[in-house]
Amino acid sequence: MNRAFLSLSKSISVAVLAVSSFAAMANTHEEAKPAKADPAKGEALYTNGDAARGIAACASCHGAAGNSTITANPKLAGQHDAYLVKQLTDFTGDTRKNAIMTAFAKAMTADDMKNVAAYLSVQKSKPGAAKNKDIVELGKQIYRGGIAEKNVPACAGCHSPNGAGIPAQFPRIAGQHQDYTFTQLTGFQNGSRKDAAKITGARTNSAQMVTIAKKMSEDEMRAVADYVAGLK
Template sequence: MRYTQLRRSAAAGWLILMLAAGAQAQDAQLARAEEIVQGKCFICHGVDGESSSPVFPRLAGQHGAYVARQLADYQAGKRKSSTMQAMVEDLNAEDFAALGRYFESRKPVAHAVDDSELAQVGRFVFMRGNPYSGVAACAGCHGPKGHGTPQLPRLAGQHAQYTENQLRLFNKRERSNDNAVMHAIASKLSELELKAVSAYISGLN
């Protein structure tokens, strides 16, 4: 009986040590992410992922794994941007993971739509696509609320201008990663649909 109690006590002690070590590692990772954000990311994306301009993406609430993959793609040249490549050239995979978790932990801010009537057209395209031209519904991959998955980006609340710009890049194949599926969709969007769906996405939360 005494031996069993000792084993249980030892196991409990080991578990406490493991939890403490895990917490320390998370604290260290958060500190590293905050250091990078304060030194690099905040200029364009803001300390809490609320970007300073609609040409830069909002990152608050974005999936950590998705952020980390995009940063790795910039570093490897799979996604083109001289600015971003310079920003990530001295970072490593652990830094990418830390930044992903940091921005995922930031609370997204709800934003009003600039043109509510345009956004209603966008809602139809987002939820149902356009069966007459073959445009697939955005909700089919990104979810009805635009929250995405660890593999697919959260769209909800993104700047309309940024979303519009990315769709144009996909259409022209100038967005050099994640292009296979998105080009097939973006290339079928009319000018109205492109602007409307971007407006609708900007108001999601």
């Protein structure tokens, strides 16, 4: 009888230990889950910044609710949140070069980036407009059909016919400032150079865009930038 009792006690102990271990694993898994993005916190940081951490208000350069009025600075309203997080992260490394953005991005936490991105992704982007009627048709042709003789694919293939992009893969570019789009295409073109790391604005964070931009002329890039500005 004692032997049976000991055997039963041992079985109960093993069962309790197993349940405890499972509970501990469950709690660890629960704690490991990433924090959910908080658009409200993102709006506060975007609008007011955080002086104590050296983060200026994003709105001072990118405009209220992400609608930049400075043509050298991109419109961020309505941009895919995953894309925004990737770009902010890239500014902390060697694939995107911008002294101002690198300083701010390095001061932000991963949660800061996700929160700001979540806020901007649900803002409504104000439309832009093509300005140069002499080149917009060329831009339209390249955007929709590419440049066959140069093996340049249609921009619409990745950024969609209306410029809305594909979430988590390719950015929204509809209505973007001409100046900004042209500068980025030039940055991708410079990214193919061996000394790209020394060039302000050089971008190597998209192998596809580096390859494509390298094949385009300045006039072709300007034409695409102007056409994109008028997309809605």
